[in-house]
Amino acid sequence: MTEQPVTAEVAAAESSAAPKLEKYPDHLDYKDLETLARFMNSQGNIQGRKRTNFNTQRQKALKLAIKRARHMALLPFVG
Amino acid sequence: MSQLYEGMFLLDNDVVRAGWNAAKHHVTDLVTKHGGKVVSARRWSERKLAYPVRGRRRGTFLLMYYELPRTGIPPFVRDLDLSESLLRYLLLRCEALPEGEAALAAQESAADYSAPVPPSDEAGIYAVVQNGIVEAPSDRAIEPEIIPELEGAGVHSSPAGRD
Known part of the structure; x- marks a missing residue:
């Protein structure tokens, strides 16, 4: 079975996702309000x-x- | 077998105004009462709440790390539920004491430490913005602007964005 070629879209999505994942710690703490508020x-x-x-x-x-x-x-919860 | 837990307790500011140490010991004594040991306890923050809790708009948070046997958990939770000075609590299992926590707790237990008196419920503005939390300082007073041409007529306008 031959390996599927990586399309340009997939490669672009992976490259854009990678730095964002590395930017934040593995364990998201409920006390770190500044980080959490970025995702609301x-x-x-x-x-x-x-x-x-x-x-x-x-x-x-x-x-x-x-x-x-x-x-x-x-x-x-709201607003 | 004891397990380390992290507890965050939201205390009523009326109780904190009467004395921070008494408010803190109210919670820490519950741990020792049920056979546990307090590892560290400190004032985490005093802030405007995101929504009113039992009519209170501000509250003081106590962050505590403690060891408690499993059999002590249900009576401890029951006592927390019955306590009137506690507005909310959150208990989590914890693997190890976070770095720097012991030093921060030691600062508070120093003899010359005095906790600041909480401001009134109306002080401060709670607002979540796109890149973090913004809370106005408690001493910020908003003065009405006087429009020069209308000054004689005694007309005041509210500051921008505060209508």
Whole structure:
């Protein structure tokens, strides 16, 4: 079985995703509000994976951290 | 077998104004009461809350690392639920004490440490912006601007963006 050639779109997507993943620590802490607020829009929603460029594990960690911060009234649920 | 836990506690500012050490010991005493040991405890922050909790718009956060046996967890949680000075709490399992945490807690336990008195509930502005949290300093007073041509008529306008 021959290996599939890497298309230009896939290569571009990988190169754009890689630096963003490396920019943030593996463990997203609920106390690091400045980092978490970057991944929320102006209405307080958590940004999707298309926008954050995070993999599954990192996106789940982000969701958990933001929900913990919301519970402690550190971040808003809306607005 | 004891496990290390991280606890974040949101304390009522009315209780904190009466005395920070008393408010802190209220929580730390619950840990020792249930057979645990406090590793470090410090005032993490005093800030405007993202939404009102039990009618309070500001609160003081206590960050504590403690060891507690598994059997001590349910009665500890029950006591936290019954406590009226606590607005919220979050308990997490923790592998190890974070770096620098012990030094920060030691600063607070120094004899000359005095915790700042929390401001009133109306002080400060909570706002999440695109690149982080912006909180106005508590001493920022917003004065109404006086329009020169209307000064004689005694007309005041609110500052920009504060309508």
